[in-house]
Amino acid sequence: MEFRLLGAVVAVVDGTVVELGPVRQQCVLAALAVDAPGVVSVDRLVDRVWGDDPPLRARKTLLNYLTRLRHALATAGPADAVIRRHAGGYSLRLDPAEIDVHRFRRLCSRARAGDARHAAALLEEALGLWHGDAVAGLTGEWVTAERERLHRERLDAEHDLTGALLALGHGEDLVTGLAARAAEHPWDERAAGHYLLALHRAGRTADALAYYRRLRERLVAELGTEPGTALRDVHRRILGADPALDARSAAAPVVPPRQLPAVPASFVGRDAELGFLDAALDDAKPGRVVVLAIAGAGGIGKTWLALHWIRRRLDRFADGQLFVDLRGFSPAGQPMDPAVAVRGFLGALGVEPARIPAGTQAQAALFRSLVADKRMLLVLDNAVDTEQVVPLLPGGGSCTVVVTSRTQLPGLITGHGARHLPLDVLSGDEATALLADRLGDARTRAEQAAVDRLAGFCGGFPLALGIVAGRAATRPHASLAGLVSELRESGLRALEGVEPTSGLPAVLSWSLHALTEDQATAFTLLGIAPGPDIGLPAAAALVGSPPEACRTTLRVLEQSSLISQDARGRYRMHDLTRRYATDIACELPEGARREALRRVLDFYCHTAFTADRRLAPHRHPIELDPAAAGAGPGRPADDAAAMAWFDSEYANLLAAQHAAVAQKRHTTAWQLAWALTTFQHRSGRREDHLAGWQLAAETTASLPGGATGSLVQRLLGGAYAELGRFEEATRHLDRALALAVEHGDDIAHAYAHRVLALTWARQGDDKLAAMHAADALDLFRGLARPVWEAEALNALGWYTARLGDHDTALTHCLAGLDLFRGNHDPSGEAATLDSLGYIQDHLGHHREAVEYYEQAVRVLRGLGYTFEIANTLDNIGHPYAALGDVERARAAWSEAHELYRRQDRPDEAERVRQRLDALGEPGESQVR
Structure with missing residues (x-):
């Protein structure tokens, strides 16, 4: 597929011109093509097509044109030209080399960096792309302005070609064409200068002098000005019979190059980065070239930092400064060939075109020779990779090289000792x-x-x-x-x-051009992944590739500064980068987005379920649907690994539940709430626990099945009870009990009584709590589930103790402890040990109480159950104080106070603080 704008607007496939429709539709294509593959906003497209007088429904009409163009491009030939929609605009996704305007400009740019012979060949090729007037057949204000601009560029290229030919010794063969050009552009002094020189070389010096005299008289009479300096200089040298005019070119005086762009007007901060660059320069070993590689995302300020730092250290680069934009991530075309940059450097160093060797290796060798012993700076801006940079490195040890890139250039760091400076956002x-x-x-x-x-x-x-x-x-x-x-x-x-x-x-879009299609797709999918960051297993599920292949893709995205990896090995995007990725996700087929989200949600749900089973193996499980292909769950090795996984993925799991709701995956939404329950209990995340079950209840309202309804109502009711919202808790728990009875679900029936007991106890009604606990115990015994029976025994023992019957309570809890230990349930064991500590303390057996509490604390610490650790430390302070062990009481209550404070439990924290105040300062005698 090829687009031509330097003539009538046409698209060509295999030599066949594609029908592009009406003039306005062609204007839309031209408006996209001149900026391809960059994004053109909708407002700018409307302005380019209709100017100041758009129709009433310009946007709708524009959309119709775009739809027709897409169809024409899709059906005419290869799918290498695609019109894509972006947030606020559209782009023509096509290699700029396939558009004659961009090819013309690239050839002209390469010509200006090369010697005269090479420049002449490139410019002839560039001008050969023209076929009449630019964008012929189109009308409108923008078209007219664009046509005039392109024609000026064409005239500049013609001038450059003439200059190159004159530098190569041409003259007489150019006279006819230059006479016509000078007549067509009578005020163009560059054309006049070329014409004078061609006449002189053709042996028509008198004609040249006469032409100059007439031109000068016309300028003075009509414009009131003398000819410019360059034209007067040519005239003077012809008058003086300067022999250099008969040679191919005269060598310009060699001056140290000063090619740095203007320093940024506004620059703040970056003190640490400036210090790093200073140290790298000052600490460099003698005889070794200093290479500084500044890497970061597009728009992060790499070039600004480099220029600001260089201006502060110009004294170190007295022999000159060379600068080249390597166009590694430029919308204008392909990255610059290093050979072109070398030739540009040779020209800046004063090498005459005739002295530049023909071969690229010889040119690079000459460049290294010229800078070998000089205190010179080379700024290689916007490099695409190490391969582009290496041919431009000087050979001596007196130069400094600053490279900026969106990639991390690992080859430059490992192979050439570059000092790597990753650049992040401003504070x-x-x-x-x-x-x-x-x-x-x-x-x-x-x-x-x-x-x-x-x-x-x-x-x-x-x-x-x-x-x-x-x-x-x-x-x-x-x-x-x-x-x-x-x-x-x-x-x-x-x-x-x-x-x-x-x-x-637009700047971010350029980074995508350097990626493969799979890598660009992975970047886009990462933008829609739930949560603030992502680990490798979840990312592999999201993109649908094996973990090692995904790791390679993520490494490329990281090296391209599109994502970053933290010390924990997790990947994240800057908020603006992620917003961009989310905006362009609409370009992916809807089915691909939906399947990617299904895979990552299945990964989170199934892994959370597996981790919960590790933490609470005796908990009554739920049944999950099979995971999508490529979304197999992780399997934590032990309780510590399960807790660590939940901790690292917690924010993502909460986001995954919301994503499941948005995707109408209601079963996944409540199952994620279920899988998070044990972790949330252990870590004290009560508000999140309630929010998760509120969301689950909303999404399951339309789902069939009494078991699910009872489970959701029970756990929602329990979440309300944990936060002291007893009216709502009781309403949902009564509903859970009714559903369980209605559907003959004894397990749900028993658990409903269990949570109702807990809820009434929190309201201070231990008698009603004990009644529900007894009902739960009877049901659990009938189910032959010893751990569940042990839970009910501990609960009944606790409420009985609260009612003052400590002997009966002791019997229940000791029986429960035996069952927990016999079935290897450390969580239940810890809860029962805490109950036994309370019972023994109230029986006056303080030393036995301390032993039970200390055992409970050890088990809880091993489980990472910080919420209950705080409660047990609060409890153990009492028997310590009763035994006169004030320091241990103070230590226990101090730790409990700190845990309560971290867990945002102000009432408990204040209660313990008052106990600490009553103890007095350490070493202070106690009045008992």
């Missing part, structure tokens, strides 16, 4: 300072809160901050609070720049 204070620097102190002070919100929206991304600051600066009288509202409404589209390629979405 909150730095982001605010950058905005203040751009907006001015007065405006910043007047709306400091709005400035803080703007900085927060940009997430520390320098490019995003620059776009927002620029938008505010162009509206000096508008309120910053209004801009905040605009950004909230527009989302990532608000960070589209004025120019098609200057916005954050």
Whole structure:
């Protein structure tokens, strides 16, 4: 597929012109093609197609044109040209080399970096792409402006070609063409200078001098100005019979190159990074070239940092500074060939075109020779990979090289000793300072809160901050609070720049061009994955690939600065990058997105279920549907591994439940709530526990099955009870009991009584609690489930103790302890040991109470059950104090107080603090 705009607008497949429809439709294609593969906003497309007079339904009409163009491109030939939709715009996804405008510009750019002979060949090829007027057959304001711009570029290329031919010794053969050009462009002094020189070389010096005289008289008479310096110089040299005009070219005086771009106007922070670069330069070993590799995402400020640092250290680079944009992630075309950059460096170093060797290796050798002993800086900006950089490294040890790239360039680090500087976003204070620097102190002070919100929206991304600051600066009288509202409404589209390629979405899109299709798909899917980060197993399930293959893909995305990996080995995206990935996810087929989410949700649900079975093997299990292919669960090796997995994945599991609801996977939603229950109990996450079961109850309202309904109502009721919301708890628990009885489900019936007992106990009604506990015990005994029977025995023993019958309570709890130990249930064992400690303390057997409590604490610590550890430490303080062991009582209550505080349990924390105050300071005598 090839697009031609330098003539009539056509698309060609295998030599056949594709029908592109009406003129306006062709204009849409041209508007996309000139910026391909970048994104063109909808507003800009409307403006390009209709100008200041769009129809009433311009957007709908535009959509119809795009649909027809997609169909035409899809049915005409290979699928290498695709129109894609993005947040706020569209792009033509095609290699720019397949569009004659981009090919023309790339050839012209390469020509300007090479010697005269090479330049002439490239420019002839570039001009050969033209076939009449640009975008012929189209009309409109934008078309007219674009046509004029392209024709100016064509004229510049013709001038460059003439200059190259003159440098190669041509002259007489150019006279006829230059006479026509000079007549067509009578005020173009570059054309006039070329014509003068060609006439002189053709032996027509008198004609050349006469032409100059007429041109000068016309300029003075009609414009009131003398010819420019360059044209006067050619005339002077012809008058003086300068022999150099008869040679191919005269060598220009060699001056040290000073190629650095302008330093950024606003630069704040980066103190640590600047210090790193200073140290790398100052600590370098003599005789070894210093290579500094700055890596980070597009728009993160790599080039700004490099230029700012270089300006501070210019004294170290007295022999000159070379700069080249290697276009590794440029929307304008392919990355620059290192050979082109070498030839550009040779020209900057004063090498005459005739002296430049023909071979690329010889050119690189000459370049290394010229800089070998010089204190020179080379800035290789926007490199795509190590292979592009290595041919440009100097051979001596006196130079410094700064490389910026979106990739981490591991080959440059390991093979060439580069010092790697990963660049992250600005801190909150730095982001605010950058905005203040751009907006001015007065405006910043007047709306400091709005400035803080703007900085927060940009997430520390320098490019995003620059776009927002620029938008505010162009509206000096508008309120910053209004801009905040605009950004909230527009989302990532608000960070589209004025120019098609200057916005954050466009910059991020360039990074995707360097990825394979599978890698780009993985990046997009990571954007829609539930939760703030992701581990390798979950990522493998999401993208549907084996873990090792997925690890390779993630490594590529990390090296491309699209994701980052933390110390725990988990992957995450910057918020703005993730927003971009989410926006472009709509380009994936709906089925692919749905299946990816199914795989990752199945992975989370099945692994959580497996981890819960590890923590609570005697808990009555639920039945899961088979996991999707490629979503097999992880299997924690022990309780510690299960708790660690829950802890690392907790935020993702909560997000997964919400994602399941959004996907209408109601069964997965309540099963995730079930699988999280044990972990949430052990870690004291009571608010999350309630929220999860509220969500589960909403999603299961329409599901059939009494067992599920009773389970959800029971666990929701228990969650309310844990937070002291007893009216709601009782309502849901009564419903759970009724459903269990209605469906003859003895297990659900027994558990409903068990949780009702707990709920009434929390309300202070131990008698009613004991009645429900006795009912639960009878039912559990009938089910022949010893662990469940042990739970009921411990519960009944506890409530009986609370009623004052400590001997009976002791009998129940000792029986429960034997069952727990015999069936290897440490969680139940710890709970019963705590009950026995309470009973013995109230029997006056304080030493026995301490022994039971200490055993309970040891078991709970092994389980990581921090919520109950706090309770048991609170309890053990009493028998310690009764035995006169004040220091152990203080230690237990101090730890309990700290745990209560961390668990956001203020009432319990205050109660224990009062006990500590009553103990007095350590070493203080106690009044008893």
